[in-house]
Amino acid sequence: GKDHAAKAALFGIQQGSLDKEIRAASAEALIEIGFDGYAIGGLAVGEGQEAMFDVLDYAPGQLPADKPRYLMGVGKPDDLVGAVERGVDMFDCVLPSRSGRNGQAFTTRGALNIRNAKFAEDLAPLDEDCSCSVCTNHSRAYLHHLIRAKEILGAMLMTEHNIAYYQTLMAGMRGAIVEGSFADFAKNFRTAYLNP
Ligand SMILES: [Zn+2]
Structure with missing residues (x-):
C-alpha cells in the first residue's frame, strides 16, 4: 500500500x-x-x-x-x-561481517584468509585497490597477528574493510549501469576476482 x-x-x-x-x-x-x-x-x-x-x-x-x-x-x-x-x-x-570475524577478506583479487601463515610478514595492505582506513593504515601482517591472537580489534578491522569493499563494489555497479558500461564492469570484475 x-x-x-x-x-x-x-x-x-x-x-x-x-x-x-x-x-x-x-x-x-x-x-x-x-x-x-x-x-x-x-x-x-x-x-x-x-x-x-x-x-x-x-x-x-x-x-x-x-x-x-x-x-x-x-x-x-x-x-x-x-x-x-x-x-x-x-x-x-551477513557475509562481510561474519567472514571478517573469521579472518576472510574480500578483495578485488579474490578472497583471502588472513590467518594463512604466508601473511605473517606481508607488509602489503589487505587490498591494494581499496582506500578504506584499514587498507590505508594497516598491513596484512598486523591483521594476521590480531586475528591469530583473537584480538577483537582484528574482527573489527577485517569487518570494516569487508563492508568498505562491498560498498565500493555496489557503487561501482551503480556507476557502470548509469554509464551504460555494466557488461564491461562485470567482465573486468570477473577477470580480477575469479582469476587473480
Ligand atoms: Zn580496505
Whole structure:
C-alpha cells in the first residue's frame, strides 16, 4: 500500500524455490496486493550459484521493473555481480561481517584468509585497490597477528574493510549501469576476482 511509504517500505516476498510456474503465481498474487518493493525469497539456501542464477534468469522479470527487487541473504561478491546482471537491485547478507570475524577478506583479487601463515610478514595492505582506513593504515601482517591472537580489534578491522569493499563494489555497479558500461564492469570484475 501507499500509506506507510513515508516511514518504511513494505516488501512482498516471492517464493517458489526453483520452480518457474510457482514463482509466477507467487509474483502475481503479490502484485495484486501491491507493495513498495519485491523480495526474491527461497534462494541462497544451499542450492548453489548455478541453480540460483537459473532462477534469477527469470524471477526479477516476474516482478515490477519500477519497484526495487531485493535478493534476500546474498551473497559473495561474484553472486552480487551476477544477480545485478540479472536485474536485482538490493541485497542483505551477513557475509562481510561474519567472514571478517573469521579472518576472510574480500578483495578485488579474490578472497583471502588472513590467518594463512604466508601473511605473517606481508607488509602489503589487505587490498591494494581499496582506500578504506584499514587498507590505508594497516598491513596484512598486523591483521594476521590480531586475528591469530583473537584480538577483537582484528574482527573489527577485517569487518570494516569487508563492508568498505562491498560498498565500493555496489557503487561501482551503480556507476557502470548509469554509464551504460555494466557488461564491461562485470567482465573486468570477473577477470580480477575469479582469476587473480
Ligand atoms: Zn580496505
